[in-house]
Amino acid sequence: MKFKYAIMICILFMVGCSDDFLDKQPLSDVTADNFFLKASDLQLYTNGFYRMFPSTAIYDGDARADNIVSTTLSEEMRGARTIPTTGGGWDWENLRDINYFLENYEKCEDEAAKRHYGGVAYFFRAYFYFEKLKRFGEVPYYDATIDPDDMESLQAPRESRQFIVDRILEDLDRAIEDLNEEVQAFRITKYSALALKSRVGLYEGTYEKYREISGYETYLNASVDAAMELMDNSPYEVYGTGNPDTDYMTLFNSHDAQTSEMILSRQFSQTVAVDHNVNYYTTTSSFGRPGMPKDLVNSYLMQDGSRFTDNPNYDQLFFTAEVAGRDPRLSQTIRTPGYTRKGESMELAPNLGATMTGYQLTKYVTEPVYDTNDESITDLPILRFGEVLLNYAEAKAELGTLTQSDLDMSIQLLRDRVGMPGLDLGAANATPDPYMQDQYPTVSGANSGVILEIRRERRIELYMENHRWDDIVRWKSGQTLTQPLRGLYFPGAGEYDMDDDGDVDVVLFEGEEPSGQVQGVQYIRINSDIFFDAEGLIDPQPDFNTRAFDEERDYLYPIPRVELQLNPNLTQNPGWE
Structure with a gap:
């Protein structure tokens, strides 16, 4: 019954499944004995594994951490997580489906298909366990299906992180050995497995390094090797058309994935009613009001490569100057002066009603026709070459083997896309940025300056791509999440031109609403619609200015209570007992 259900899910999940399967005997007659015999069988079954990828939660890691400030802070940011009774991410159904496939796929008579789809399954088992590792740390390990009556296996203890x-x-x-070597925007290939390996190696290598666990170098070297293979022997490159003012935006607001850089994406299409809500999320005043925090805005360098935070009074510059x-x-x-929507010519100022910080997000945003909830169709990135370059540079820096040549073939390529000067290794290490040091005080050593610069680059380049929470965890930088959340600077009540076009866009007022209001102007009441700190910066979350991060507990999630009762050999994560 379980097997039949899995097959049914595969059919429903993938619209483009092969007709070969539909020509076979009725579903009620499908068994492990008469399935797994043809390439179409293997494709059909493995199609269901793609459900494991995030869909609209592609920016979840940014919203859980400090990259996106919304009307409600996440439980992680508020320190409000509790131990769930059930659920909580402790689910194993996908693993059983994968292991069942691996126990049966070699019946296939097509050697090429058997090799490739076996590789797909190995990829997804790695992906499954990587997600479990990040969330819970040590977990039981199963590489075979478990009989419901096998209590010894069902009550297996947690294995070590390294295992x-x-x-x-x-x-x-x-998977790297067996998968097809081709460009496929929405399918697992050898390149997908290499990219994931570079991510896994960097995650675990830095996780262990910043917790002083011996042997971390092995994982950082694995990240370097996988990234280097992609850099040297793959068709991928940093997307660009030679227009530094639009190329980064175009990479993410194209309806279809730019396959020159996107190694693996999640596909969305109105044709099959598979869509997401990024336009609605970022443009409406009634759903979250997400905004970029000021500390991240401050992190962006000047176009000449100098530090914005070296400027006097940088925190009290009006938006257009900032x-x-x-x-x-x-x-x-984000919306800045001169911003226009895709396919439109009208310049738009930031809509303070649609963002808690005043810095209104535009990444992934397309034409206004897609602004209705769940109408967006931009393909969303899962693995891309830009991340691989950042993984390479960071892993080399953390190993202490980074050279200027390494930076020139990684970070430099990302900066070239937007016409930015390169990162100078010697200068970065000679004069580490004090602003970045305040954000990441645990970074030390001779390479601290360049490590801080790579972290700057990573946060900017990978914004809204589901990396920020994982980065904070692996860097053991939870205290970064307790720093004040702030937004735009305003000197006080008054009229403001937010895009330097000579017209008033925003009126901040106290007390009674101004009379004779002008259509198209935003009227915002201080201490009601908007709040400020003592320095004149928007305070987007005045109720949560005092937050705490428990260094002994909060890097991992708790195991649900019921699971501990069902398996007496499980132990709860530290601090959650």
Whole structure:
């Protein structure tokens, strides 16, 4: 029954499944004995594994952490997580489906298909365990299906982190060996497995390094090797058309994935009613009101490569002066003067009603016709070459083997896209940025300056791509999440031109609403619609200015209570007992 259900899900999940299966005997007659015999059988079954990827939660890791400030802070940011009774991410159904496939797929008579789809399954088992590792740390490991009556297996204890990571890397190496070597925007290939390996190695290597666990170098070297293979022997490159003022934005607001850089994406299409809500999320005043925090805006360099935070009174510059002459990725990620919607010519000022911080997000945003909830169709990235370059540079920096040449073939390529100067290794290490040091005080050593610069680059380049929470965890930088959340600077009540076009866009007032209001102007009441701190910065969450992060507990999630009762050999994560 379980097997039949899995097959039914596969059919429903993938619209483009092969007709070969539909020509076979009725579903009620499908068994492990008469399935898994043809390439179409293997494709059909593995199609169901793609459900494991995030859909609209592609920016979940940014909203859980400090990259996106909304009307409600996440439980992680508020320190409000509790131990669930059930659920909580402790689910194993996908693993059983994968292991069942691996126990049966070799019946296939098509050797090429058997090799490739076996590789797909090994990829997804690695992906499954990587997600479990990040969330819970040590977990039981199963590489075979478990009989419901096998209590010894069902009550297996947790394996060590290193054991789990080594199994993940073994599965990825098998996948890399077996998967087809081709460009497929929405399908697993050898390149997908290499990209995931670079991510896994960097995650575990830095996780262990910043907790002083011996042997971390092995994982950082695995990340470097996988990234180097992609950099040297793959068709991928940094997307660009030679237009530094739009190329970064175009990469993310194209309806179809830009396959020159996107190694693996989640596909969305109105044709099959598979869509997401990023336009609605970022443009409406009634759903979250997400905004970029000021500390991230401050992190963007000037366009000449100098530090914005080295400027006097940088925190009390009005918006139009603040965003002028900055890294072009800033104006391609939030609304700045001159912003127009895709397919439109009208310039738009930031809508303070649609963002808690005043910095209104534009990444992934397309034409206004897609502004209705769940109507957006931009394909969303899961793995891309830009991340691989950042993984490479960071892993080399953390190993202490980074050279200027390494930076020139990684970070430089990302900066070239937007016309930014390169990162100078010697200068970065000679004069570490004090602003970045305040954000990440645990970074030390001779390479601290360049590590801080790579973290700056990573946060900017990978914004809204589901990395920020994982980065905070692996860097053991939870205290970063307790720093004040702030937004735009305003000197007080008055009229403000937010896009330097000579017209008033925003009126901040106290007390009674102004009379003779002008259509198209935003009227915002201080201490009611908007709040400020003592320095004149928007305070988007005045009720949560005092937050705490428990260093002994909050990097992992708790195991549900019922699971501890069902398996007496499980132990709760530290601090959650």
